[in-house]
Amino acid sequence: MDALDRVVKPKTKRAKRFLEKREPKLNENIKNAMLIKGGNANLTVTEVLKDIYAVKKPFAVLYKRKNITRPFEDQTSLEFFSKKSDCSLFLFGSHNKKRPNNLIIGRMFDYHVLDMIELGVEKFVSLKDIKNSKCPEGTKPMLIFAGDMFDVNEEYRRLKSLLIDFFRGPTVPSIRLAGLEYVLHFTAVDGKIYMRDNIDFGWFSPPRVLLKKSGCKIPRIELEEMGPSLDLVMRRTHLASDDLYKLSLKQPKGLKPKKKKNISHDVFGTTYGRIHMQKQDLSKLQTRKMKGLKKRPAEKSAEDGGATPKKSKSA
């Protein structure tokens, strides 16, 4: 018990940086994924893992050796791996007679399993089999979900959230419009999910670019099948309880943008500001000089009571 109580003091700057990278922060790091092979993974499953690793390249770890565990029964070894490699997403592939070509996709919260969904791969076409141009690794993909099942069914909703989390990549404030190349399209039909990866080459063929009224060009998209395409069927699920999920969604207060006081916007986009002034003496206010309103010499002499009038200029 004492050994766990002691604080591990890092002895080098490098160790200190390593520990700081792993501790909880306001703005979190990009989630890493670990791709693990089960005790009896076959060729299909291994290929799937390799392809997904290629898609998620700098933010994924592919374990080479087979690990004999059953995630749905015992989650401790997954949690151990997650702690060691600081990964919060995982994809576990295995194969047996009862569940052929099994993929378990899941995520962690605080190094404990949050959600796990088991999917079976029915058909798989690998990256190598599709002879087309590939997009560079590290591209932020566009994700499209088609099908009303992704909203109606609770498990499908969690699956959608998991898939977005998995394939999202880094959150960036701005993106190069020419770099929108890679599209992942998920269709949910009839209890099956079709995942297709496509690359769009609206850029490679300039004649397809069209002029819009405002003058900016929106290209016509043509898609070319590029990446791994999977036909998945949902098997078991292990979803987190509602309160644990709510706890994991909680964002700290420091992330909210600070409100600027005394500034308001109206519907038309006009920005209004408020200035707080001290009390002004309105009689001493400096207004615009309007020649017509200037006091005439006659009036002024009447007020002053017989003071010498100004010489009026003759035109």
Place this chain on the structure above:
Amino acid sequence: MAAVRVEAVLAAAEEQEAEKRRSITVEKELELEYDLGNLVAVDRNPPSAAALRGAGPRREALLQALARDNTQLLVSRLWELPAERAGGAGGPLVAQLPEPTFRLPREKPPPKPRPPTRWEQFARLKGIRRKKKTSLVWDEQAKEWRRRWGYRRAGGDPSRAWLAEVPAGADPDEDQFARLRREKRERVARNELNRLRNLARAHRAGSAVPAAPLHPTGHQDRDELRRVARVARVSTASLGRFQPRLPKESAEPPSRSGGKKRRFEPLLGNLAAERSRQLELLRDMGSKKPVLDITRAVNKQMRQEEAEAAAANKGKKQSKRGKRGRRQQRPGRSGKKSGARRQPQQQKPAGGGSGGG
């Protein structure tokens, strides 16, 4: 003939343009939902299940067409975002993405603020704020501005100090240089110990250690040891009533509720004790000397108020009055309060004295 050709060519071009203009628009029953911060689009339209259930290539073609349409919509939306040329006129066109709207769970729980150290707690209680010190100090001997500490510091290099005065009450045979060195070493060690203790306290507060180990480790502090001793005493079959006690330990058994319930003496107990107590009470009431130590009570009250104020103002900014402002305010404030309190407190000196003491 040339005219006909030209017309034909123009008509063909016109047709092509019209077709292209149609081709970036996509018809959908329900509008898609977009989360542009994450580059996500959700299409709620139920896909034609019958068509997709069919055989391979037709399904692929349908899926491809569906994907193309959805991608077209998403890309059109992305192109509508405010865009600028990054890196000057020739750079690539870059669009500003909005904040992602889809809520995704965090990786780790949000960080807890670290608990204040012992000095920080004391400073907050007393209202001591950080004095901003200048980085350079005027050195009289060198007649220039020197650092406060570090290389070429203002007071000269302490390791080269050639004179060490023997203080008034010290032993003449003692080595003063050795004493100075030893004291510095002790100070450094104490500082390091306190720093580690603060770290351990922060770590413990963060991880919420479940139970104190009942065997003595070298690293427990006073309160923990007291708690542990109490738990150990009470965990006997007779709940600690017949355990031998140390000479300085309190005589009454430790209450399980931690002192929240009041205890009263039995009514018909010790007659002699009751008599002596009543006589003592009468004597204290009759004497002219006040039993209550006013200054001690006032100080205690002030400390309590400051602690309450500090706890209340924890979130807000500290007042700008500072130490001087507080000092000026104190006599007026405390005078009023202690004056008001003097009357009722003299009525029950025993209660006040024993409660305060």
